[in-house]
Amino acid sequence: MSIRFYNTLSRSIEEFIPLKKGEASLYTCGPTVYNYPHIGNLRTFIFEDLLHRWLSCRGYKVKRVMNLTDVDDKTIKNSIQQKMALADYTQIYKKAFFEDIEGLFFLKADFYPAATDYIKEMIEIIQGLIKKGFAYESNDGVYFKVSAFADYGKLAHIDQETLLAGASGRLSTDEYSKEQVSDFALWKKWTAEDGAVKWDSPFGEGRPGWHIECSAMSMKLLGETLDIHCGGVDNIFPHHENEIAQSEAYTGKPFVHYWLHAVHLVVDGEKMAKSKGNFHTLRDLTTQGYTPRAVRYALITTHYRKPLNFSFDLLKQADSSLKRIDDFVFALKNVKNEGSKNEEFSGFLVKSQSKFESSLDEDLNISEAMAALFELISHYYENQKNYSRQNAVEILSFLEKADTALGFIHKEVKEELSDEEKALMEERNLAKKNKDFKKSDEIRDILLKKGIELRDTKEGLVWKRL
Ligand code: AMP
Numbered sequence: 001m002s003i004r005f006y007n008t009l010s011r012s013i014e015e016f017i018p019l020k021k022g023e024a025s026l027y028t029c030g031p032t033v034y035n036y037p038h039i040g041n042l043r044t045f046i047f048e049d050l051l052h053r054w055l056s057c058r059g060y061k062v063k064r065v066m067n068l069t070d071v072d073d074k075t076i077k078n079s080i081q082q083k084m085a086l087a088d089y090t091q092i093y094k095k096a097f098f099e100d101i102e103g104l105f106f107l108k109a110d111f112y113p114a115a116t117d118y119i120k121e122m123i124e125i126i127q128g129l130i131k132k133g134f135a136y137e138s139n140d141g142v143y144f145k146v147s148a149f150a151d152y153g154k155l156a157h158i159d160q161e162t163l164l165a166g167a168s169g170r171l172s173t174d175e176y177s178k179e180q181v182s183d184f185a186l187w188k189k190w191t192a193e194d195g196a197v198k199w200d201s202p203f204g205e206g207r208p209g210w211h212i213e214c215s216a217m218s219m220k221l222l223g224e225t226l227d228i229h230c231g232g233v234d235n236i237f238p239h240h241e242n243e244i245a246q247s248e249a250y251t252g253k254p255f256v257h258y259w260l261h262a263v264h265l266v267v268d269g270e271k272m273a274k275s276k277g278n279f280h281t282l283r284d285l286t287t288q289g290y291t292p293r294a295v296r297y298a299l300i301t302t303h304y305r306k307p308l309n310f311s312f313d314l315l316k317q318a319d320s321s322l323k324r325i326d327d328f329v330f331a332l333k334n335v336k337n338e339g340s341k342n343e344e345f346s347g348f349l350v351k352s353q354s355k356f357e358s359s360l361d362e363d364l365n366i367s368e369a370m371a372a373l374f375e376l377i378s379h380y381y382e383n384q385k386n387y388s389r390q391n392a393v394e395i396l397s398f399l400e401k402a403d404t405a406l407g408f409i410h411k412e413v414k415e416e417l418s419d420e421e422k423a424l425m426e427e428r429n430l431a432k433k434n435k436d437f438k439k440s441d442e443i444r445d446i447l448l449k450k451g452i453e454l455r456d457t458k459e460g461l462v463w464k465r466l
């Protein structure tokens with residue numbers, strides 16, 4: 001078994017060989033907490049959750065950091081507009097972010113560092129870069145000197161001509177395009193536009209640039225070289241290119257071995273973005289009656305390097321796919337045939353499991369993994385009457401395992417009746433046996449009010465949580 005990933009650095013699929021055997025250090029650029037995350041952001045975060053889960057499923061001890069960008073151009077601008085202190089303003093969206101990822105069944109990262117808690121570390125790196133000749137102070141801040149770092153452009157594949165054209169310029173904004181390559185801000189000296197946001201530093205009062213934040217937090221928590229670093233494709237330039245330049249110039253060591261980037265969630269061909277106004281938040285969608293589980297399903301089941309077009313049909317399809325899975329689980333739990341195991345069916349399951357796993361090993365190919373799951377479902381319905389309870393139990397156990405990677409089947413697989421519900425069920429069985437239909441109907445209605453539907457089938461009484 002080996003896992004392979006598409007590495008943006010080499011633009012090719014590579015076998016994952018971690019720095020330390022059996023371990024994986026993972027840094028995922030987190031949300032800028034200036035607003036609620038939109039489901040485009042969540043697509044990238046869900047891909048990172050799948051990556052985290054799959055590494056864990058394959059036995060790696062994952063050490064994961066997901067940062068919170070709580071100081072940058074956008075957070076400052078919005079907090080001032082709202083006449084709020086930066087920390088109070090960002091706190092609202094930190095909380096919202098955690099609510100969203102919990103609702104979407106994310107695995108927890110080991111650390112969620114906030115940039116404002118790592119200003120000291122950022123200053124240390126900036127001082128080191130000045131000392132080594134990679135950075136210089138100007139009247140409005142400290143800048144990274146792009147022309148001093150020979151490898152600049154290796155992640156975004158920027159040609160040297162573009163680089164030279166911009167090498168003499170300076171840009172103080174956090175975000176800019178490839179065509180604007182120029183020296184970028186590590187430290188921004190205080191201006192009136194920053195209001196009360198400022199920290200003391202050897203370069204005067206001010207605040208860090210966005211890119212230095214992730215270099216400081218990742219190296220502090222995961223070491224100077226890390227295995228994997230992720231984000232959305234828009235992070236490749238300038239954010240991750242600049243992180244490489246700052247970190248490698250400072251340490252003289254490779255910063256990251258594997259760079260993985262999720263392609264955008266789009267709406268009518270355009271990137272979903274707050275600035276374009278074409279976005280939905282998880283909150284909007286749940287208010288409209290869609291479940292977080294359906295949102296998770298819709299966002300996770302397209303391969304992360306393929307564009308995904310958002311539509312309400314996508315959510316409706318997610319709902320019906322989940323219903324097919326739930327019905328399958330329901331049917332498996334109610335297989336009553338106590339006969340011996342059908343070996344041919346067990347063999348089919350082994351093949352499905354192996355396809356599921358090898359697909360995820362291959363750059364997290366979830367589309368193929370889901371195909372294996374749905375083939376198994378079809379096989380079951382084609383041969384339903386010959387499936388024994390033992391076959392069903394084997395499949396349920398596979399589903400439970402598969403769900404440690406997928407995170408959207410769990411409720412239905414693990415669900416059991418409470419003691420009270422079991423007692424009611426037994427009471428109803430007894431009433432039916434005694435032909436006390438009034439009582440049996442009464443108990444059925446009580447259970448229905450508790451969200452449990454009963455169905456009398458050829459195989460006996462079955463139940464389903466609604
Ligand atoms: P931000 O909160 O703007 O820092 O973005 C958080 C993450 O969401 C980053 O990794 C971005 O690359 C990613 N992202 C932003 N827009 C989209 C989108 N439309 N589709 C997928 N990922 C996105």
Ligand code: ZN
Nearest residue numbers: 029030214239
């Ligand atoms: Zn980052």
